[in-house]
C-alpha cells in the first residue's frame with residue numbers, strides 16, 4: 001500500500017513548496033554530514049533545497065526531535081540529511097522549544113495539516129501522542145518513531161537504538177565501576193513522561209535488585225526535563241540533600257553534561273561521579289577531568305539516517321510496516337521489522353557503546 005496517491009501528491013507539492021520555503025528554514029540548510037569515527041560514513045552529500053523537489057513523488061519528510069537545541073538530536077538530523085541527499089528527497093527538522101508533549105502535538109497537527117510525506121518522531125509521551133500519530137496515518141502520512149517511542153497504536157514501527165534492557169543494565173554496571181565500594185546513587189532523568197528514559201529507569205531498578213548491586217542504594221530519581229539549567233540545578237540539589245552521594249546516573253545527554261558541569265563547579269570531582277548516556281563532544285572534557293570517567297551511547301547520526309530510509313521505504317510502498325518485512329538503509333545495510341513485548345513493531349539499530357579516556361578522542365560528534 002502506498003501512503004499517498006500520486007494525484008494528492010502532485011496537488012500537495014505545489015502548496016507545499018510555498019509552505020516549506022516560508023516556515024521551514026532548517027530544511028534548506030543542508031548540514032555538514034560529518035561521520036562519527038565509529039562508523040565509516042560515505043562522503044558528505046548535500047540535501048536538496050526543499051523548493052527544488054522534483055514533482056514525481058512525495059518527497060518532503062520531517063524529523064521531529066523531542067526538542068530543539070539538543071546536540072543529540074542535531075546529530076540525528078545530520079544523519080537524516082545524509083540519507084535525504086542519497087535518496088534525493090527533502091527532510092525538514094522541526095521540533096518544539098521544550099521537550100513537552102503538548103507542544104509536540106501542536107507541531108505535529110500543523111505538519112499533518114500541511115500534508116507532509118512522512119514523520120519520524122522522538123516522542124515526549126508514549127500515550128498522549130497516540131491520537132496524533134493515528135490522525136497522521138489516517139491522513140495517509142506514514143509515522144515511525146525513533147529514539148523514544150509512541151505506543152504501538154500511534155506509529156507503524158519504532159527505530160530502536162538498542163535493546164532496552166542493555167541500555168538500563170549498562171548504566172548500573174558503570175555506576176558500580178565508579179563506586180566499587182557501593183554507596184548512594186541518584187538518577188537525574190529527562191522529563192517525567194519521557195518514554196525512553198522511563199523504560200530505562202525501570203530496567204535500572206530491576207538491575208539494582210540483583211545481589212551484585214546490593215551495595216548501591218538508589219536514593220532519588222529527579223527530572224531535569226532535558227533543559228540544561230534545570231538539570232544543573234537538580235544536580236546541585238542532589239549534592240546538598242545527599243552529602244554522601246557517590247554517583248549520579250543521567251540517562252539523558254542533556255542531564256549528564258549538566259551534572260558533570262555541576263560536579264566540576266562544586267569542586268566535587270573524585271567525590272561524586274557522573275555517568276549515564278552522553279555525546280562524546282559534550283562529555284570529552286569531563287571524561288578527561290574525571291568528573292564523568294565513563295558513559296554510554298549508540299550512534300545518533302545513524303539513528304537519524306536509518307529513520308529516513310525507513311520512512312522512505314514506507315512512503316514509496318517498498319514496505320507496509322509489517323513484522324518480518326525488510327528494507328535497505330543505504331550504508332547501514334538491510335533491516336527487518338521485528339516485534340517484541342516491550343516495543344511492539346520495531347527495527348533494532350545496535351547496542352550501547354561505552355566511552356572512556358582510552359577511546360573518547362576517536363569520536364568527533
Ligand code: RAM
Pocket residue numbers: 066070072073122147148190194196226251252253254277278
Ligand atoms: C537526550 C534525549 C534522548 C535520549 C538521549 C540519550 O538527548 O532525552 O531522547 O535518547 O538523551
